[in-house]
Structures are given as structure tokens and as C-alpha cells.
Amino acid sequence: MWLLLASMAAGGGVGIGGVTSGGPVLQRAVRAGPAAQVLVEAAAAGGVAIALDPRDVAGRQLPALRRGEALRRALARICPAAGLVCRVEPMGVVVRRAPAPPRPRAGPTPASPAESVILVTGRHGAGVMLESERSFSLSRLSPESLRRCPPLTMADMLVSIPGLWIDTSAGTSANIARLRGIPMDGYTAMAVEEDGLPIQHSSLPWTDIDQFMRPDIMLESVDYVRGGPSGVLASNAPGGVLDLHLRRPPDHPSGEMRATGTDYGLARLDGWVGAPLGEWRSMAGGYIARDPTLRHIAQTLGGGQLRLRGERDLPHGRLTLTARYQDDASLNTSSYPMVLRDGQWSALPSFDPRRGSWFGPDFNNVRFITADGGVIRPVGRNNRNRAFDLSAALASGGWTARLRLRRSDTQRNAILSSGPPVSAADFVGAQGGHYSLRRSDGAFLSPAALVEVVQPASAAVQLDEMIVQVERAQTWGSHNLAGGLYTLVNRWRYQRIVARALVEARSQGLLVDALDAQGGPALTDGGYLSRASTWEQTTGRTAGLAAYASDEWRIAPGWRVDAGLRHEWEVLRGTVGIARTLDLSTPAGIANRAAQIDSGQSAAYADSFAATNATIALHWQARPEQLGLFARASIGHVLPSVGAYRTSAAPAAAHALDVAEAEAGVVLTQGRVRLGLTGFANRFRGLDVSASMIDAASGAITLVPRQASSHNLGIEAEARWPLTAWVQAQGAMTWQQSRLSDYPGYDGHVPQRVPDIMLHGALDISPPRGPWHLGLAMTAMGRRFADDANSLRLPPYVVMGVQFGWDLGQRSGRIEGEISNLTDAVAVMQGDAIAGDGAAGPYAVGRALAGRTLRLSYTVGL
Known part of the structure; x- marks a missing residue:
């Protein structure tokens, strides 16, 4: 052995x-x-x-x-x-x-x-294992792949992993993911860990994990465990665990620098330097960026991130300390108007869905109404994310202790879509037919011009969190045992204000005033139908504890059983603010007739939950170090978070989500050939599929509580094999059938945004002794639907890309480049998240992938 x-x-x-x-x-x-x-x-x-x-x-x-x-x-x-x-x-x-x-x-x-490849991710326990010994699905981004195509966002890292549908169209953060057909939004079905601890315990409303995860040159490699044991490995992880491995401090003075630029004006500098300091090995690194964004916005965004790491060897272990500070303004965009004819989506002449946005000069600063009077928010700055965390890890004698303290402060701004565009004549007709429409620059709109109602929103969110994990791993005979405790304490403070505005339906459209042609009061206030249509406020605290244990037991030569248990407890307490509605209209204008503001009152909540997750797998090493087969069954739960109490102190979603999963797979590693094939099935009961709707009378965003179940059956494959000495092929495929149940009127429907087939392919051309490489990549997605009613179909799409690089020598550095969306395809990713399916007549509301971009980077050692 x-x-x-x-x-x-x-x-x-x-x-x-x-x-x-x-x-x-x-x-x-x-x-x-x-x-x-x-x-x-x-x-x-x-x-x-x-x-x-x-x-x-x-x-x-x-x-x-x-x-x-x-x-x-x-x-x-x-x-x-x-x-x-x-x-x-x-x-x-x-x-x-x-x-x-x-x-x-x-x-x-x-x-x-x-x-064979050595694994350390996807399991508890002492030591490591070979690739062919794993009993779960795992994909890896190696240091070489991250070097050749450095990701700028978390979503960029995940797009080629089988079983994951990742929507990168939102921008830097708050993107949408669907993991093995699970209809859970954002990254709520995924745990994202950095050096073994979650970056954030769970995704919360307008506090998404990817707002606080910025890949930079300090990132060494990435592993993703899909399904399988993930519910035992981490909390809130029915779909998988993303494990980020950071670069370790060096023993001698060294460093690296990378400069990146794009054809749309991004300028970014990454770097790290490290050297011994007494008994410590230390390093500092991060990035700084200026980002005008590919989408046309009125302001330039950007910012940066700094990491400090120190590592010291102890007589029987190692101590690692890490500090991180992030401060940036990043893009997050909503859906926008498009043309829909015979099931085919295309661009409006005035709005390029690959490069346009609502963020024009009229939305640089928005005045909202609050209980304390008017407040101006810099909506044009998009998302301002600041985070500071301190981490410590001590490994000694089979024990590992980890600690993370974090504080994040977010001013998250957005311009939400609110239904499809209509002609100026139709809008005026719906209001009684006696209004004329005038843009903020003084020009009156023709009856044929298109207008749309949008919802500028501004949320202020703070999250303080402490996570502690203590783990023990030890081999005992034929057993590889591990166990540990995971504790969590956090405090979340959230407030959101939403307005309603009338704009011309074009990229960076100007505000439009609706003036009474008969001399009566205007319908709008400077283009705003309401400066406070929705108001939300909540505070919440979480105290959680998880105890887990696992065993890898070799029951016979070539045969192994691995099993794990995780029991979790949590206590949630907080308050939910109660809004009051006021008529703040004036004789000059009837806007703000139903303004929502803080009443000064709140409703308290206090709940506790507990649940157990379990997994067991049988693995057969059919051919030593080359071929392994496995089967796994898992049951588990996802406990609710304080985010479930965003609008109600007694929400329908405040219960544990039931999860059942099964997998069977084959892993082959022979020479340079790698092949993984996994069949999977899952069932979820008690899913929160609540929908955001717009109240017809007040324009307020309301949450309609809904629950459902879902089941999914699929196959995923991942392979890498050499075609010649120069050419290597890679491929990933997922076929799945996901359906809703226990959902009145929608039983048997496909959950929104879940594709039935996903394909990724790549060819890498690298001469064995040549300084250059060339890569061709393709991503294809099958049909999806914008809504659970399956009334709006999102067409399949194919996106092509090219990667290339040239090694200039050890001291001269290297050049890497990428052309994404090579054909400039219009790939529609979602419909209207607020106003239903977002289609009416020849127009629809949706969000498409960004258009073709060229990126170049130069990296050199220091």
C-alpha cells in the first residue's frame, strides 16, 4: 500500500x-x-x-x-x-x-x-490521494491554465467546468449560476473557500459571495468539487465546493508582475513580492485597476486588492497569517430591451445588448426620498465593495485550526429593468392620452420613440463575520479518520431604496418627463414616477455550529468505503423594518403618490434550526493508479439564512431545504489522458422559488412567496487527451433533465435558466520546445427558459474564443492574449428578473453576454 x-x-x-x-x-x-x-x-x-x-x-x-x-x-x-x-x-x-x-x-x-495527479481537495483526512482514487467529481484549474488565461472575475473561472451554467453577463459580480440543474439563484448552492475556510458563510441578498472574491496573481490553483461529499465538507454547499489555493510565501527574495490591457480601455497591474523576514517567510501582492468596462457607462470604475501573507515553520507544524483589503467599484448590469421575433432575439437599433447599459449621465447621482428627507446616491458608480479580513491557520501534529475575521461594506447600486419597452404613443395612451414626453435635454419625443420604465436601486449592506474551524485527521490501521468543529457568528445590516423612472429605450437613455398637455400636474418628477417606490430594511444575527466526522476505510485490496456526517445547528435573530406609504405628490406633479419610507417600527424574529447531512461512497481501484470506479449516495439539508427575513419576520422560506443526491462515475488516468464520467441525480424539496413582482397601483416591488420541489437527472464528462505531440484536446459535456414538481400550474416545467445540454471544447497547440502556444475554445448551450412558466424561450448559443502566448525567455517574461466572443454573438442569458418573462409584442427584456474583446497581458519575474 x-x-x-x-x-x-x-x-x-x-x-x-x-x-x-x-x-x-x-x-x-x-x-x-x-x-x-x-x-x-x-x-x-x-x-x-x-x-x-x-x-x-x-x-x-x-x-x-x-x-x-x-x-x-x-x-x-x-x-x-x-x-x-x-x-x-x-x-x-x-x-x-x-x-x-x-x-x-x-x-x-x-x-x-x-x-497520476495528486488530490487534496474534496475530502477530510490525513495525506493525499491520486486522481484515480477519488470518489467524487472534481475539476481543476492548474497554475498553467490560470497563467495562460488569468480570470478577472469569479464567474470567468467557472464557465468551462461541467455541470455548471455560469452567466457572466452581469459583469464583475452578482452573476447567476445553476449547478447541476439546481434552481437556486446566485451562488447560494455553492461554498467558496480560500485556503480551507469560506470567504463568506453564505450568499445573502445583495451581498453575493462573488462581490468579495477577486482573482489576482496571488491565486495559485483552483479546485471545484461537484455534488457528492460537498454537503459534508461545508455548509450551504449542495451543489459543490470551490476551493481557492493561494500562493505561499517564498524562502528567498522573488516576485512577479503582470500588466493587463484590453481594447475597451481596461488597465490593470498585478504583482507580488516575497522574502524571508527573520523566522518568517512573507509576501505582499494584489492588483490595481482602472476599468471603463466594456459596456457603455458614464463613469470609469476600478480599484484594487492587497494581500499580506506570512508563514512560519514550527517544530511540528506551520503557522500562516493572511490579511486582505479590497476596495473597488465594479460593474453589475440588469436586463435591457431587445427585439423578439419568431423566437429569435436581436438588438434594438438604439441598444447594443453586448455593449450597452442604462448607466448614462442622468443616473450618475439619483435623489431618493427617505423618512429623513432626500438622499443622493451615486448610482452611476455601480457597486462599491470594501472588505477587510484577517485569517490564521495553524497545522501541527494532525491538528488544523483556522480562523477568519471579516468586515464588508457595500454600496450596491443598480438600474433594474421593469418590463419591455413601449412606444411613446402607447405610454401616453395608457395614462389617459393627454401627456407629452420631453427628454432631460429638452427635446420632445416623437410618438414612435420607445420608452421604458426602469428602477434605480441603491442598497447599503454591511456584514461582520467570524468563522473558526478546528479539525483532527489521523490514520488508524486501514482507516483514515477525520473530525472537526466549525463555528460561525455574523451580523448583517441591510437597507434598500428603489425608485421608478421613465427613460428613452436606448443605451445610456435620458430621463423622460411626462408633462400634462392640458396644463395639469406632471406625471413625473424630473423623469421619476416615484423616488421611493420600495423601501426595505433588516438586521440579522447568526450563531451557528457544525460538527463533522468522516472515514476512508480500505475494506479489501483495491476497495474503499468513504463516509461522512455533518450535523449543523443555527440560531437566527433580528428585526425587519416596517414601511409606511405616503402620498408625497404636489400640485405641480403627481409623482410619489405612493412613496414607501421607514415607519420607525420593526418586527422582531428569533428562530433556530438543526439538520444532519450524510454521504457514503464505494470506490474500486480497478487498475492501480489508472482506473477507478465509484458510486455515492448523499442526503442533506440547507439551513435558512438571515437573508430569508429580508422582507418579513415570518417568511415562508424559513425552513431547512431537503436534499438527496446520487452519483456513479469512472475516472481514468493513463499517460497524458484524463477522463472523468459521472452520472448524477438529485432531488430538492422546499425550494424557495418566490418571485419579485411589481404592484400595479404603487409600483412597489413585492415578493410573492412560492415553494416547489425539483428533480434532476444528468451525465457529465470531462476529458483531456493528446492528439499529437503538438496538439492537446480538452472537452467537457453535461446533459441534464431538470423538472419542477409540487409547484401548482408548473409541475413538469423546466426551472428557469437551466440548460438541457452544455458543451465546452478546446484545442491547445504548443510545440514541445517552442516558445509559443495557441488555443481555440468553444462553449455551446442548449435551450433554456426565462421563467418557470416556460413561456419565454432563450435560444441556444455558441461562443468562440482564442488564446495565445509567447515566452520571451526566463528574464524577459511572457505575453499572453485572449479574444473572447470571437464572432461577437448575441448570447441571451436571462429575461426580466422583476417583471416576469419580460416580453410584449415585438419586444422583450433580456441580458446578453458581453461582446468581442481583446485582452493582452505581459508577465515578468522580479
């Missing part, structure tokens, strides 16, 4: 310290000695894991290694002479005795285990 040893970052994942374009570098010298000792110390000096069998290295001696030498080159120099095969793979070193010389007769030669 293999002995699996790991030199891991204290955060629980394997990070690679001192990585250059050639791979990990030895951060300290290694003394000569027994092979096991030298190899384990070499892996630790390179910051990676190692897997070896003591029997393969027994009795062998290896020479000393120099600090600063590439680990791959060092092992290639010392291992063959000792009769060993040593390979550095993306997540660690695999060592085995060199095969004996072939006998005269022909026969199959087993593939080297060095071609």
Missing part, C-alpha cells in the same frame, strides 16, 4: 511556493541522505505534496540538492541513478521504483504512476 505524505499549506490545500514558469523551485537546500528523507524534504522545500512507497526507496541514498534549483530538474538529475522514477505533477511529486528491463517476450507495459 502506498504511503501518502504531504507538505501542505496550513490552509489545507497544497500551494506551490516559489513557482516560476518552469515549476516549483527549491526554497532551501536539502542535505544528502536516505532517499525517503531527501525526497520528502525536497517536496517540502518546493512547497508541494509527495506520494511514495517506502519499499520503493528503501536502502537507496540520494545526494544533496541546492537551493534555487528547479524541483523538476533536481529530481531528473538524482532519481534515475538511484533506480527511481520521480515526476512533478500539477499538485505534487509521485515517486516509484523504475520498472525492470523488459523481458524478450512482448507484453503490455503498465503506465507510470507518475502520470
Whole structure:
């Protein structure tokens, strides 16, 4: 049996310290000695894991290694002479005795285990495992893939992972995801962890996890576990766990810098520097950016992020400290008007859905009405996100303790769509036929001009959170045991004001006043039908505790059972503000007739919940280090968050969501070929499918409570294989059938935004000794629907992309480039989130992917 040893970052994942374009570098010298000792110390000096069998290295001696030498080159120099095969793979070193010389007769030669990939994500327990030993679906973004195409947003990282439909059309943050057909919005079905702890315990309304996750040059690699054990690994994770591995501080002075620019004017500088400071290894890094955004907006956004990391070796472990500060203004856009004829979507002549937006000069600053009078909010600045967190991780003697303290402060602004556009004549007719429409620049609109009602919104949100996790892992005979405690305390403060405005239906459209042609009061106040149509306010506190345990038990040669339990308790307390409606119209204008403001009163709530999640899997290693098969069954729950109490102290959604999942899969790793195939099924009961609707009389946004169940059956595949020495192909495919049930009138319908088929393909052309590479990528999505009623069909789409790069030499750096949406396709991702399906006559409301962009980056070591 293999002995699996790991030199891991204290955060629980394997990070690679001192990585250059050639791979990990030895951060300290290694003394000569027994092979096991030298190899384990070499892996630790390179910051990676190692897997070896003591029997393969027994009795062998290896020479000393120099600090600063590439680990791959060092092992290639010392291992063959000792009769060993040593390979550095993306997540660690695999060592085995060199095969004996072939006998005269022909026969199959087993593939080297060095071609297997080492895993540390997707499980609790001591040590690491090989790719073919996993009993769950996992996808990885390697350091090389992140280097070749650095993602600028969290959504960018996830688009090619099978089983995930990721909508990147919103912009930097608040994008939408559907994980294995689960009809849960945003990232509410996914746990996002950084160095083993959640960035945020759960997504909350207007406090999405991706608002506080910014990929930068400090990100080393990314793993995503889909379904399977995720409900035991983390809270709020029925769809999966995203694990982000940060770069570890180096043992010698080093660094890297990357400059990025785009054809629409983005300018961004990433960098990190690190060096020893006494007993500590330290580094600082992050980015700063100026971002005018691809979409036409009236202001330039941007900002940055700074990380500080320190790491110190202890007699029997390691201590890691991390601080992060983020301050940026980022784009988040809603839906906008389009033409819909015979099921085909196309652009309005005045509004390019790939580059347009509502964020014109008239919305740079919006005056809202509150109980304290008027307040001006910088809606044109979009999302202003500030976050500060401190993290600590201590690993020693099989124990791991982690702590994260965070504070985020968000001024989140948006311009929400509110139904399809209509002609000026139709709008005036609906109001009684005696109004004339005048833009803010003084020009009157013709009867044929299109206008639309939109809803400028401004939310102020704060979240304070503390997460502590203590875990113990130990092997005992044929068992690999782990257990731990996870605790959470947070406080959430939320307030949102929404207005209603009339604008010309064009990109950066101007406000439109509706003036009474007969001399009576105007319908609007400077283009606003209401400056306070909706008001919401709530505060909430969460105290939670989870206890978990798992076991990987080898029941026979080649056979393993792994099982886990997680029991969670939580207490939720808070208050929900009560609005009052006032008539604030004047003799000069009848706008603000039903303004919502704070009444000064609130309703308190106090609830507690508990639930247990469990998973069990059977794994068969059909061919050592090459072929594994598994089957898994899981049951679980998702407990409600304080976000469920956003508008009511007794919401229908305040209950545990029931989850049942099953999987069966095959994992093949042979030479450079990787193949993963998984069939999956899931069932969810008690889903919150509440819909936001607009009150016809007041224009207020109201939440209509609804619950439903869903079931999903699907197959996902992920493969990578070489076609020639120059060309490597990658592919991912998901086919799924997701249906709603226990939903009056909609039983058997497809949940909104869930595609039936998803395809990703890529070709990478890289000469073995050449300095350049070229990649071609394709993403295709099948049919989806904009609503649960399935009345508005979103057509399939295909998006193409090109990646390229040139290595200028070790000291000269490298150039990487990408052209996204090569054909400038109009790929519609969603309909109108507020006003139903968003279609009327020849017009519809939807949101499409951004148009074609060119991005170039230059990276150089320091």
C-alpha cells in the first residue's frame, strides 16, 4: 500500500511556493541522505505534496540538492541513478521504483504512476490521494491554465467546468449560476473557500459571495468539487465546493508582475513580492485597476486588492497569517430591451445588448426620498465593495485550526429593468392620452420613440463575520479518520431604496418627463414616477455550529468505503423594518403618490434550526493508479439564512431545504489522458422559488412567496487527451433533465435558466520546445427558459474564443492574449428578473453576454 505524505499549506490545500514558469523551485537546500528523507524534504522545500512507497526507496541514498534549483530538474538529475522514477505533477511529486528491463517476450507495459495527479481537495483526512482514487467529481484549474488565461472575475473561472451554467453577463459580480440543474439563484448552492475556510458563510441578498472574491496573481490553483461529499465538507454547499489555493510565501527574495490591457480601455497591474523576514517567510501582492468596462457607462470604475501573507515553520507544524483589503467599484448590469421575433432575439437599433447599459449621465447621482428627507446616491458608480479580513491557520501534529475575521461594506447600486419597452404613443395612451414626453435635454419625443420604465436601486449592506474551524485527521490501521468543529457568528445590516423612472429605450437613455398637455400636474418628477417606490430594511444575527466526522476505510485490496456526517445547528435573530406609504405628490406633479419610507417600527424574529447531512461512497481501484470506479449516495439539508427575513419576520422560506443526491462515475488516468464520467441525480424539496413582482397601483416591488420541489437527472464528462505531440484536446459535456414538481400550474416545467445540454471544447497547440502556444475554445448551450412558466424561450448559443502566448525567455517574461466572443454573438442569458418573462409584442427584456474583446497581458519575474 502506498504511503501518502504531504507538505501542505496550513490552509489545507497544497500551494506551490516559489513557482516560476518552469515549476516549483527549491526554497532551501536539502542535505544528502536516505532517499525517503531527501525526497520528502525536497517536496517540502518546493512547497508541494509527495506520494511514495517506502519499499520503493528503501536502502537507496540520494545526494544533496541546492537551493534555487528547479524541483523538476533536481529530481531528473538524482532519481534515475538511484533506480527511481520521480515526476512533478500539477499538485505534487509521485515517486516509484523504475520498472525492470523488459523481458524478450512482448507484453503490455503498465503506465507510470507518475502520470497520476495528486488530490487534496474534496475530502477530510490525513495525506493525499491520486486522481484515480477519488470518489467524487472534481475539476481543476492548474497554475498553467490560470497563467495562460488569468480570470478577472469569479464567474470567468467557472464557465468551462461541467455541470455548471455560469452567466457572466452581469459583469464583475452578482452573476447567476445553476449547478447541476439546481434552481437556486446566485451562488447560494455553492461554498467558496480560500485556503480551507469560506470567504463568506453564505450568499445573502445583495451581498453575493462573488462581490468579495477577486482573482489576482496571488491565486495559485483552483479546485471545484461537484455534488457528492460537498454537503459534508461545508455548509450551504449542495451543489459543490470551490476551493481557492493561494500562493505561499517564498524562502528567498522573488516576485512577479503582470500588466493587463484590453481594447475597451481596461488597465490593470498585478504583482507580488516575497522574502524571508527573520523566522518568517512573507509576501505582499494584489492588483490595481482602472476599468471603463466594456459596456457603455458614464463613469470609469476600478480599484484594487492587497494581500499580506506570512508563514512560519514550527517544530511540528506551520503557522500562516493572511490579511486582505479590497476596495473597488465594479460593474453589475440588469436586463435591457431587445427585439423578439419568431423566437429569435436581436438588438434594438438604439441598444447594443453586448455593449450597452442604462448607466448614462442622468443616473450618475439619483435623489431618493427617505423618512429623513432626500438622499443622493451615486448610482452611476455601480457597486462599491470594501472588505477587510484577517485569517490564521495553524497545522501541527494532525491538528488544523483556522480562523477568519471579516468586515464588508457595500454600496450596491443598480438600474433594474421593469418590463419591455413601449412606444411613446402607447405610454401616453395608457395614462389617459393627454401627456407629452420631453427628454432631460429638452427635446420632445416623437410618438414612435420607445420608452421604458426602469428602477434605480441603491442598497447599503454591511456584514461582520467570524468563522473558526478546528479539525483532527489521523490514520488508524486501514482507516483514515477525520473530525472537526466549525463555528460561525455574523451580523448583517441591510437597507434598500428603489425608485421608478421613465427613460428613452436606448443605451445610456435620458430621463423622460411626462408633462400634462392640458396644463395639469406632471406625471413625473424630473423623469421619476416615484423616488421611493420600495423601501426595505433588516438586521440579522447568526450563531451557528457544525460538527463533522468522516472515514476512508480500505475494506479489501483495491476497495474503499468513504463516509461522512455533518450535523449543523443555527440560531437566527433580528428585526425587519416596517414601511409606511405616503402620498408625497404636489400640485405641480403627481409623482410619489405612493412613496414607501421607514415607519420607525420593526418586527422582531428569533428562530433556530438543526439538520444532519450524510454521504457514503464505494470506490474500486480497478487498475492501480489508472482506473477507478465509484458510486455515492448523499442526503442533506440547507439551513435558512438571515437573508430569508429580508422582507418579513415570518417568511415562508424559513425552513431547512431537503436534499438527496446520487452519483456513479469512472475516472481514468493513463499517460497524458484524463477522463472523468459521472452520472448524477438529485432531488430538492422546499425550494424557495418566490418571485419579485411589481404592484400595479404603487409600483412597489413585492415578493410573492412560492415553494416547489425539483428533480434532476444528468451525465457529465470531462476529458483531456493528446492528439499529437503538438496538439492537446480538452472537452467537457453535461446533459441534464431538470423538472419542477409540487409547484401548482408548473409541475413538469423546466426551472428557469437551466440548460438541457452544455458543451465546452478546446484545442491547445504548443510545440514541445517552442516558445509559443495557441488555443481555440468553444462553449455551446442548449435551450433554456426565462421563467418557470416556460413561456419565454432563450435560444441556444455558441461562443468562440482564442488564446495565445509567447515566452520571451526566463528574464524577459511572457505575453499572453485572449479574444473572447470571437464572432461577437448575441448570447441571451436571462429575461426580466422583476417583471416576469419580460416580453410584449415585438419586444422583450433580456441580458446578453458581453461582446468581442481583446485582452493582452505581459508577465515578468522580479
